[in-house]
Amino acid sequence: MRNLIALASGSLFGLGLLISGMVDTTRVQGWLDFLGDWDPTLAFVLGGAIIPMAIAWRVAASRGAPLSGGSFPSKPDQRITSDLAIGSLIFGAGWGLAGLCPGPAFASLSFGGWEGLVFAGAMIAGMVLAVPAKRLRLSAV
Amino acid sequence: MIEQSFIYGLIGGLIIGSGAALYLLGNGRIMGASGIIGGLADGSARSEWRERGLFIAGLIGAPWLALLALGQTGETHITSNPAVLIAAGLLVGFGARLANGCTSGHGVCGISRLSLRGIAATGLYLMAGAISVYAFKHILGVI
Known part of the structure; x- marks a missing residue:
């Protein structure tokens, strides 16, 4: 049951993305390009996703x-920690630079070419590197 | 006039939200991509590998099957600059895990329950993303 629900949720997530x-x-970077040729599409995506949730x-x-x-x-x-703030700023910088966040990076793996694989590989490496970084920060305070 | 991309965006968004709703009401879990992938990558969610593995199988497999059925090819228009790909990937993975969430976890699941942390994270990564696009596109011309 749990596994079937997980498969169905992941499939809906991938199809929606x-x-x-x-x-x-280019659409993601167009949405983040507030001072250039702004593309509002992603506001509809986020708005649409928030309704069922x-x-x-x-x-x-x-x-x-x-x-x-x-x-x-x-x-x-609900405290806004420095990890939350710094992590979100780092994540946003990378999101703008390449135009992919973790969900779409995986949803596009079957058609994203070698570029998608390199991005996803680097993303997984970054995720693993965050574990010791968090531990270091915890032991520093 | 409403652009076609807005309609596709809204429909796609509703489907994304339905997936998140199913994951919450079915399994009691937050549908956060960086948490699901990161927990498998760093071994912290080893006991849930089957459930998470199947989620990821659907996430990769459903778009693949849909494109196959429609006879279409997907296109990400992503850069072919290896340095940009690696730098951006590292930033996205590291930042999302440090912040405990990304667009799906903080954005979709957090905002929808009026979580202060989700709203703050979304504001900050949107701001950083906008600055990043401005800097790398309009000033440096890298993207």
Whole structure:
């Protein structure tokens, strides 16, 4: 059950990323190009994605547990940490530079050519490097 | 006049949100791409490898099958500059994991539950992305 739901969710995510244009780096960079020839498409993507998810959070609040058991994730500590701020700035810089974020990087792997593979490989390396970096920061404070 | 890309964006967005809603209501999980991929890459989510592996299989496989069925080829228009690809990939992966989320986790799942952290992260990465595009496109001319 859990595995089937995960496969279906991932498939919907991938299809949505393909249809919406999130896998097209020129569209993403056009959306971030506020001072140039701005492309508002991604506002529709984010807005569209938030609607079903906002309903899902409401349903989750009125239900006891997820379909396959367990519990719903509790709202994490809402403090804006330096990791959150610095990490988001670093992530955004890379997102603008190449025009891909983690979901679309994977959704486009089957047709993204060697460039997509190099980007995804570097992205995974960056993810692994973040583990010791977080540990160092924790031990420094 | 409404551009066609807006309609595709909205439909695609609704499908993305449906995937996230299914993952939450079905498995009680946040659909965050960097968390799902990163947890597998760094070994912190070893006990969930099957569930996450299948999520990723759908994420890669569904667009592949859809394009195959439609007889179309996908196009990312990504740069062919290896230095840019590697630098951007490292920044995206490192930053998203440090921040504990990316566009899907903080953006879609966070904003929709009015999470202050999700809203703050989204504001910051949009700002950094805009500065990055301005610097690398309009000043340096790299992209």
